[in-house]
Amino acid sequence: xxxxxxxxxxxxxxxxxxxxxxxxxxxxxxxxxxxxxxxxxxxxxxxxxxxxxxxxxxxxxxxxxxxxxxxxxxxxxxxxxxxxxxxxxxxxxxxxxxxxxxxxxxxxxxxxxxxxxxxxxxxxxxxxxxxxxxxxxxxxxxxxxxxxxxxxxxxxxxxxxxxxxxxxxxxxxxxxxxxxxxxxxxxxxxxxxxxxxxxxxxxxxxxxxxxxxxxxxxxxxxxxxxxxxxxxxxxxxxxxxxxxxxxxxxxxxxxxxxxxxxxxxxxxxxxxxxxxxxxxxxxxxxxxxxxxxxxxxxxxxxxxxxxxxxxxxxxxxxxxxxxxxxxxxxxxxxxxxxxxxxxxxxxxxxxxxxxxxxxxxxxxxxxxxxxxxxxxxxxxxxxxxxxxxxxxxxxxxxxxxxxx
Amino acid sequence: xxxxxxxxxxxxxxxxxxxxxxxxxxxxxxxxxxxxxxxxxxxxxxxxxxxxxxxxxxxxxxxxxxxxxxxxxxxxxxxxxxxxxxxxxxxxxxxxxxxxxxxxxxxxxxxxxxxxxxxxxxxxxxxxxxxxxxxxxxxxxxxxxxxxxxxxxxxxxxxxxxxxxxxxxxxxxxxxxxxxxxxxxxxxxxxxxxxxxxxxxxxxxxxxxxxxxxxxxxxxxxxxxxxxxxxxxxxxxxxxxxxxxxxxxxxxxxxxxxxxxxxxxxxxxxxxxxxxxxxxxxxxxxxxxxxxxxxxxxxxxxxxxxxxxxxxxxxxxxxxxxxxxxxxxxxxxxxxxxxxxxxxxxxxxxxxxxxxxxxxxxxxxxxxxxxxxxxxxxxxxxxxxxxxxxxxxxxxxxxxxxxxxxxxxxxxxxxxxx
Numbered sequence: 001x002x003x004x005x006x007x008x009x010x011x012x013x014x015x016x017x018x019x020x021x022x023x024x025x026x027x028x029x030x031x032x033x034x035x036x037x038x039x040x041x042x043x044x045x046x047x048x049x050x051x052x053x054x055x056x057x058x059x060x061x062x063x064x065x066x067x068x069x070x071x072x073x074x075x076x077x078x079x080x081x082x083x084x085x086x087x088x089x090x091x092x093x094x095x096x097x098x099x100x101x102x103x104x105x106x107x108x109x110x111x112x113x114x115x116x117x118x119x120x121x122x123x124x125x126x127x128x129x130x131x132x133x134x135x136x137x138x139x140x141x142x143x144x145x146x147x148x149x150x151x152x153x154x155x156x157x158x159x160x161x162x163x164x165x166x167x168x169x170x171x172x173x174x175x176x177x178x179x180x181x182x183x184x185x186x187x188x189x190x191x192x193x194x195x196x197x198x199x200x201x202x203x204x205x206x207x208x209x210x211x212x213x214x215x216x217x218x219x220x221x222x223x224x225x226x227x228x229x230x231x232x233x234x235x236x237x238x239x240x241x242x243x244x245x246x247x248x249x250x251x252x253x254x255x256x257x258x259x260x261x262x263x264x265x266x267x268x269x270x271x272x273x274x275x276x277x278x279x280x281x282x283x284x285x286x287x288x289x290x291x292x293x294x295x296x297x298x299x300x301x302x303x304x305x306x307x308x309x310x311x312x313x314x315x316x317x318x319x320x321x322x323x324x325x326x327x328x329x330x331x332x333x334x335x336x337x338x339x340x341x342x343x344x345x346x347x348x349x350x351x352x353x354x355x356x357x358x359x360x361x362x363x364x365x366x367x368x369x370x371x372x373x374x375x376x377x378x379x380x381x382x383x384x385x386x387x388x389x390x391x392x393x394x395x396x397x398x399x400x401x402x403x404x
Numbered sequence: 405x406x407x408x409x410x411x412x413x414x415x416x417x418x419x420x421x422x423x424x425x426x427x428x429x430x431x432x433x434x435x436x437x438x439x440x441x442x443x444x445x446x447x448x449x450x451x452x453x454x455x456x457x458x459x460x461x462x463x464x465x466x467x468x469x470x471x472x473x474x475x476x477x478x479x480x481x482x483x484x485x486x487x488x489x490x491x492x493x494x495x496x497x498x499x500x501x502x503x504x505x506x507x508x509x510x511x512x513x514x515x516x517x518x519x520x521x522x523x524x525x526x527x528x529x530x531x532x533x534x535x536x537x538x539x540x541x542x543x544x545x546x547x548x549x550x551x552x553x554x555x556x557x558x559x560x561x562x563x564x565x566x567x568x569x570x571x572x573x574x575x576x577x578x579x580x581x582x583x584x585x586x587x588x589x590x591x592x593x594x595x596x597x598x599x600x601x602x603x604x605x606x607x608x609x610x611x612x613x614x615x616x617x618x619x620x621x622x623x624x625x626x627x628x629x630x631x632x633x634x635x636x637x638x639x640x641x642x643x644x645x646x647x648x649x650x651x652x653x654x655x656x657x658x659x660x661x662x663x664x665x666x667x668x669x670x671x672x673x674x675x676x677x678x679x680x681x682x683x684x685x686x687x688x689x690x691x692x693x694x695x696x697x698x699x700x701x702x703x704x705x706x707x708x709x710x711x712x713x714x715x716x717x718x719x720x721x722x723x724x725x726x727x728x729x730x731x732x733x734x735x736x737x738x739x740x741x742x743x744x745x746x747x748x749x750x751x752x753x754x755x756x757x758x759x760x761x762x763x764x765x766x767x768x769x770x771x772x773x774x775x776x777x778x779x780x781x782x783x784x785x786x787x788x789x790x791x792x793x794x795x796x797x798x799x800x801x802x803x804x805x806x807x808x809x810x811x812x813x814x815x816x817x818x819x820x821x822x
Contacts, residue, residue, distance in 0.1 A: 186413075187412045
């Protein structure tokens with residue numbers, strides 16, 4: 001049997017709901033069956049990773065063991081000694097080494113170094129790094145190996161997030177919700193599951209599977225006829241791909257949150273009407289929220305804080321801008337080592353910098369610049385188009401259009 | 405609590421039950437009507453090709469399938485669908501083929517047409533299918549119908565064993581993304597074994613029955629509609645059929661529509677597809693070769709199915725625009741060699757009804773653009789189609805084929821001496 005990608009086929013949902021039934025009944029009667037939870041997790045992981053030649057599953061086990069060594073070595077160190085910057089940096093680097101290898105693999109075409117390749121390695125790495133960072137901060141003082149594994153391998157979110165935080169997660173799993181509270185969770189979970197089905201399998205399917213290939217063929221037919229192959233079909237591709245990207249991923253995220261809810265865990269939402277954002281900063285507070293907050297908390301804030309403390313840069317504006325470039329470049333590299341992901345990162349960094357500059361300008365000239373319903377819609381319109389254009393870069397379609 | 409739980413899960417449970425009834429019960433919600441069949445016959449919608457319901461309904465009515473590829477979309481006044489409408493042919497063409505459909509896709513398509521038994525069909529062969537690598541995997545995957553595949557698997561314990569083995573292994577070669585059970589079943593068929601009873605149960609009772617219901621429900625909803633194109637084309641035809649007059653009209657129209665180039669290529673096609681890159685095609689086909697191709701084996705699989713169903717078939721060998729041949733520098737013998745090879749494969753097995761347009765004496769405007777027949781090409785074909793379409797029942801004397809499994813072998817695919 002082959003691996004089943006989570007939430008991609010009716011089979012997966014059937015397995016999932018059957019496995020969830022005892023958990024749901026347990027929670028309704030105020031009980032968490034720890035051992036059953038463990039068994040259900042193992043079964044889901046086997047379905048997801050051990051199909052075919054099981055290479056992904058073996059990678060997953062090796063990866064988790066490796067991360068455990070890194071995290072618990074660092075935890076032991078932190079309990080004894082005080083905070084050395086270099087030990088901390090070393091721990092973070094070690095934690096992301098497997099991910100870096102996997103991401104570099106397509107670039108150097110050396111399959112042996114991506115020892116750890118499995119679906120979802122990015123998201124597990126985000127969680128591990130978060131723990132290391134919080135151990136350094138002292139906000140996480142104690143963590144048991146079983147807790148670490150449970151957090152990392154929480155199956156509803158294992159392949160693509162949302163990225164939960166350890167302490168928040170612990171609060172939910174250690175607690176058994178009251179019946180009223182749990183019934184509310186069941187309701188919100190069911191609603192999200194149904195909405196997710198509409199998003200992913202109706203709207204996402206419509207835009208991605210039915211419409212996109214047709215537009216793609218049309219847009220590619222202009223490849224050698226117009227300068228840079230620019231055509232109306234390309235514009236259509238941009239919007240269609242953006243819709244597909246949103247509905248597919250938001251649908252998936254809704255499933256992940258819904259299943260978490262059924263298990264009595266309030267995994268944070270990943271999307272909050274992103275296309276109603278009034279500016280690009282607002283957009284990143286609404287789009288793939290757990291990822292952008294992770295980048296904000298653990299890369300941007302820390303970098304800016306370090307710059308401030310070490311007085312590398314005096315000017316606050318420059319500091320913020322350097323932070324944006326670093327954040328979005330890293331995000332670009334994280335997506336993959338291709339020119340379009342990196343350009344996508346740079347594009348968003350520029351958008352953020354421009355946006356900040358505009359907000360400063362607006363603040364200074366508050367009296368001259370009107371602010372009303374019309375300007376708000378205009379702002380939403382501009383943001384939407386800027387975002388869609390960035391997704392066109394992200395899609396890699398330009399690469400196909402221009403270079404193949 | 406019970407009430408609250410019902411408020412939460414009740415609607416979901418009702419929806420699931422409704423879905424199960426729609427997809428798996430033997431209640432068939434037929435949406436196929438005579439009007440739908442008429443629309444489907446010229447729709448060229450992929451769902452028609454991939455489905456079964458509407459095609460099988462059409463077989464009970466006065467339609468004869470024309471199996472082909474991209475040329476079917478060249479709906480000028482002389483297109484068989486236009487002519488059949490204008491001159492009230494006894495039976496009407498049912499078009500099955502899209503850009504990218506080649507023999508293997510059509511083999512599976514034919515295998516799904518259970519009502520084709522003892523009936524007639526037309527197959528338009530394109531020399532361009534017969535390339536060295538054969539049908540591209542992407543194109544095959546795109547047109548592969550899960551419904552027809554389940555049908556093929558379920559029926560694999562009868563029919564010619566060598567043919568079943570061949571089709572199963574070809575499908576596996578070209579599509580590696582099939583379901584697990586399907587892949588296992590095809591592997592067994594390819595190895596010459598029967599499928600297991602579990603595979604039969606799963607594919608026949610779970611997969612196929614659901615796909616059949618889906619085909620019944622959604623197979624004809626908002627199909628592409630070409631009726632207006634046909635009506636417009638028909639309005640340009642004179643009320644009486646006279647071949648010579650029509651031939652003149654075809655030349656006149658073709659001339660009018662290909663003013664902007666001297667290759668007799670329709671202007672709209674030329675502008676869209678060729679204008680900017682025409683120079684690239686200059687002498688680009690100097691080494692073209694249609695003699696070595698796995699397509700010959702795929703084509704043979706289709707012939708086996710016609711034999712199995714006692715289907716009487718008219719084969720049409722599609723011409724290529726002679727000016728295009730010259731422009732692209734295609735070697736003189738490329739087409740005639742292909743012609744000879746495919747004709748040998750057909751005739752030696754008793755498929756004798758061949759309309760060969762490769763060697764027309766007057767090849768002007770025989771194609772609508774480069775490699776797709778149109779204008780005079782259609783008109784010449786129509787002359788053969790009209791009497792053939794008078795009766796849709798196969799003549800039992802013309803379906804006594806003598807199948808030869810040599811044509812399924814790689815040796816034949818690469819043979820140049822025949």
